[in-house]
Amino acid sequence: MKGYIGRRLLAVLPVLFGITFLSFLMMRLAGSDAVTEMYSNAGAAVSQEVIDAARANLGLDKPFLTQYFSWLAGLLTGDMGVSHVSGRDVFDTFLSKLPATLLLTLLSIALTVVVSLPLGLVSAVAVSRSRTDRRPRWRRLYAAVDYAVRFVSFIGNSLPNFFVALLLMNLFALRLGWFPVIARGVTIGGAVMPALTLAIAMSAKYLRQVRAAILDELTKDYVTGALARGVRERVILTGSVLRSSMLTLVTLLALSIGSLLGGTAIIESIFLWDGVGKLAVDAITMRDYPVIQAYVVWMAVIYAAVNLVTDLLYLVLDPRIRLGVEPE
């Protein structure tokens, strides 16, 4: 078990080197740097000597490979450098933005689960009843319930999140005034609208997955057998079906948590939510190399962690894998 995790972590290293090198290379190829961006925004013409001195100060005058390896050496000793723009320690800056992104992640995942799990369950049960109920009118009713739920999910799936964000902002902040347009600091009230925006798209997606997973379980023989023995539907649902379809849901949730922890650039910048995603957008526009590199490392770490966690979850949740039985 330990060896397995160790090997998985080792396999991440090439990816980490690869993407940090690639991002380093790409930002250099993109031309411009923090010094140029700063002085071009300053308005007044600045002499070349001042620019050169500023660049030498930040180490931007050294050859590309030297810069990369000194950055890498820093990373390995736990030093991610200082921001080219604010001069603050990159690691501290990053840590200070993390709570906002964490709060947004937790809230939107919670909302998603609360919406998609019951609706998916209702939809799946409605489908199965629309097939088995003896009364034709009820069959049609059940089919209609499923249709309605799927319709809602379809709408949610086709709305771009920035459009949802603008609509929610218009409705809840500008017309009803329930929430602030722009969050002042990291508060639950300020997180509601961005979390709701994210949850709408995710719920629409999960709804279909939960429905499919539960429906898949419901058509299995053990369910028919239990029903025939007179076990109540509710007991079968909560006792067996929900538990076995958890695997699908949990895997999906892990993937989503991963992408949310990376910060959602668009949503965070629309709501001016001071998280990791907005930090990345700001760093990219200012060509703040050390901060961009920190963001890239963070993304790589999340990617590796999510892959590892989903594998381990399979081990925990699926007894067949844990016991070494080949799953069907």
Next chain:
Amino acid sequence: MTTAAPAACRQENRADGGRARLWAFGALAVLLVLGAAFSESLCPFDPYAQNLSAALQPPSPEHFFGTDRYGRDLLSRVIAGSRASIFGTILLVTLIAALGTVVGVFAGWTGGRLDAVLMRLSDMFLAFPGLVFALAVAGVLGGGLHNAILALAAISWPKYARIARSQTLAVRESAFMKAARLSGSPEGKIIRKHLLPNIAGPILVTAMLDIGTMMMELAGLSFLGLGAKPPAAEWGSMMSESRGLMTTVPWSVYAPGLAIFVSVMVFNLLGDAVRDALDPKMRER
């Protein structure tokens, strides 16, 4: 059991319904693509002509969606913007599906060390933040829709590479492939005539289902200012341009937003229909 017969009937009905759905949504999608192709002649007004005296008008019979802050007709701009969004997305999806398939088939077919290297490479691109890529590409090649497409392509192909690789691995060992090899067909011909047709289904389904998502991603990059730039008529950048007018002239945001919504929905519906037609096992019951 008496339920057996109706169930079979229903199954058949559903298959017919699937065919009808495929045709209906296919027709709608073709309509959208044609609309984008002939957008210039469909626009009632010049989408770039400014008329400040007619700025910020609400929807009226003359200006169906109203006008924006420069007095440009919003309906015309939405129609003109369809070219960037729809053609751009189709180009993007074609690009990533083709690239991913080539890499995946190559990796799966050759196997060994090359396979490991290619898959590690695709891992790398999967983990790479799209934003950094988009900005770097915009920096090197200049902004614009084409470069947003390139940036999205660079981080989206690995998904197809993985599908193509696993399909290749599955098909490679099947009896008909062995027969083709035994009969002495050259490798290139085996890949072209026997392998590709057999792995095309899942890749096509993935691509069709991807169109909607990619359309939103592309518009999202433009919304952030990393894709098409004003004054170009593109739905994402139109929305970002008029988001400040949300309270006073909401139609300037609704019109492009609805355009994205409707197009994404049509392509999503078509994607579902294609999946159901090509692979009944993947059908949502």
